[in-house]
Amino acid sequence: MSIVVFFGVLILILIVAIIILYLDIRSLQRKLAAKEAEIQTTLQNATRTVNEAIAMREEAQKLKEDLEKRIEEARRESVQKSREVVAGKVSEQLAPFFPNFKYNPKDVRFIGTPIDLIVFNGLDSGHIDSIVFIEIKTGNARMTDREKSVMDAINASRVSFEILRIDSAIDQVE
The missing domain is CATH 1.20.5 (Single alpha-helices involved in coiled-coils or other helix-helix interfaces)
Incomplete structure (x- = not known):
């Protein structure tokens, strides 16, 4: 077993x-x-x-x-x-x-900014009849705010003429 x-x-x-x-x-x-x-x-x-x-x-x-x-x-x-x-x-x-410019080029002065040109109409002939401010724009260019403010001052007759005598200004500085 x-x-x-x-x-x-x-x-x-x-x-x-x-x-x-x-x-x-x-x-x-x-x-x-x-x-x-x-x-x-x-x-x-x-x-x-x-x-x-x-x-x-x-x-x-x-x-x-x-x-x-x-x-x-x-x-x-x-x-x-x-x-x-x-x-x-x-x-x-x-x-x-340019041919379409209506003023005598000899009467024109370029200042560039804030307005491009000032025309002293008649300057070349010796007698200025008018003064014209011109801003030139090309294409789609728009006037700047400064240019608009110059235009507004001119159109509102806020224009004047002054004489500054340099010799007296120099005397005052010394």
């Missing part, structure tokens, strides 16, 4: 070992499934983060391109405006020599 008991105990040990191995395998499968779920969640989060980063990069690229377009447009506008200003300045200087 001892062989039968030995084999019985051996079979019982094998059954217990198989049950323990089975339980260990089931435990490992559950741990593996949990780890797989954790890895899947991490992978989904990483994918979401990468997609967000790609979207942010694409948005940043679009913003950069938009900024570059705006800068280029601003440069073109600046160059165009500069050309217009230069053309205006040249026109101011040359206006007395």
Whole structure:
């Protein structure tokens, strides 16, 4: 009987070992499934983060391109405006020599700011008949507030003539 008991105990040990191995395998499968779920969640989060980063990069690229377009447009506008200003300045200087200018160029004095020209009408012939203030504008240029205030003062007859004697002014300084 001892062989039968030995084999019985051996079979019982094998059954217990198989049950323990089975339980260990089931435990490992559950741990593996949990780890797989954790890895899947991490992978989904990483994918979401990468997609967000790609979207942010694409948005940043679009913003950069938009900024570059705006800068280029601003440069073109600046160059165009500069050309217009230069053309205006040249026109101011040359206006007395244009065919449609109705005053004698020899009677004209350029002052530039706040009004471009003063015409002393008749100065070349020796007798001034009138004094005319002229502001030259080109294109869509508008009068500045200063130019308008000069025009308003002239139109309201707030104009006068003064003599300043420098020699007496110098004597007072000393």
